[in-house]
Each structure stands twice: as C-alpha cells, then as structure tokens.
Amino acid sequence: MSKIPEAKWKRTQKAEARYWAELVDTQNEKFFERTEEYYEHFKSHFSNCEYNTVVEFGCGPVGLLPHIKARQKIGLDPLILEYSRMGYDYIKRDYCIINAKGEDVPLLDFYADLVICVNVIDHSNDPLKMLEEIYRVCKHNGKIIISCDLRNQESQTDTWHPIIISAQEIKRFFKDRRCKIVSQEILPPHRIMEGVDPTSGTLNIVVIKQ
C-alpha cells in the first residue's frame, strides 16, 4: 500500500476539483451514472435497511448517502467547500457534511453502524491511515462497505489516482483485525473509470467489525 507526500496529494485534489467543476450542471439528474453503478452493486445493504448512523468517507458532490435510510447521515470530503463554491447544492440534502480528510476524521470512536467509502482510498495520500479511521469510527458489529480501484504498479497511477494498492492489502487489513468479510468481488475496471490499466480492477468488499 503506497503513501504519497501531502504536496503531491494537494495537486491531485486540484485535478479532482477541475474534473467535478465540469459536471456541476448534471447534479440534478437522479443519479450520476457512476454513483448508480455503486448503488446497484451494494443495494442489498441499503434497500429495506434502516441504520442509526451512517458515515460516508469521500462523499464527493453526490455519493450514496441520499439513497440510504438512517436516523443520522454524515458525509465527509476534503473538497466539500470547493464543491459547494462550484455550485453543488448541499443545503437541501438530508445529511450533514464535514470538510475533512479520511485520514483524520473528527468523529468519535465507534460512531457509525455503517461506514461507506467508494472510489476514494486510491485518491487519498495515506490509504492505511484512512482504513484505520474507517475501522475506528465503525461500531462493533457495524458494517463497512468499500469499493476501491486497484493499481499494482506505478505505471497504473495517474494524476487523479496516485496510490498503488492491492485487494490483498485491503483484505489483510480487515483480517488482521478479525473482521468478518461478508462479501468480496473483484470487478473489471468499471465502465467509466478513467485512467486505469485494463488488467487492473475494482475491489468491492463488505465487512463486519467484530
């Protein structure tokens, strides 16, 4: 699992912000195509379920929170202020947002009974720290849902996706903490995933923290 310097991560985040700035006019569509794909994959964990507290790491301008039932929903992302200033409208949403990095989350231990993180870990600067935060804020018997694009070598990284990370590393992280892996699947690179080597893929994994 690689880690990158903060300065490099800030450059990737500038590129990320430019990417989303071009999509601001599509925000009122029911789903962005990209978000719908994640929803479809994980929907058995969302439909007919009502959670107490859900936290989405790297919720971005859209994310999955609008489609999940819970008493309390929190989305965090280090670009929330930029997204809001671009015109993404968080005001009418039924969840709270926090401008924060997933490596340093201002939430209590054991806070959430569902933690979601889709298409974010490979955008971070310290994926191990982010996994530790995901694990920390999840309650015992809580559920963690992760989708992460995989990259095995430097040549598969690009401006937006600077991190080398494998499915084995993510699974080992949870196994070392005695989490129960409920489901795991490596999919071919998703339809609209930009800049990924076709030999790579996406890990979709659901775990229960014991």
Ligand SMILES: C[S@@+](CC[C@H](N)C(=O)[O-])C[C@H]1O[C@@H](n2cnc3c(N)ncnc32)[C@H](O)[C@@H]1O
């Ligand atoms: C490709 S977008 C995905 C957004 C959303 N999860 C979705 O699927 O539409 C990646 C998001 O990860 C966020 N991100 C990047 N580094 C992060 C970090 N260290 N902690 C939390 N979020 C981060 C970015 O700001 C961006 O909003």
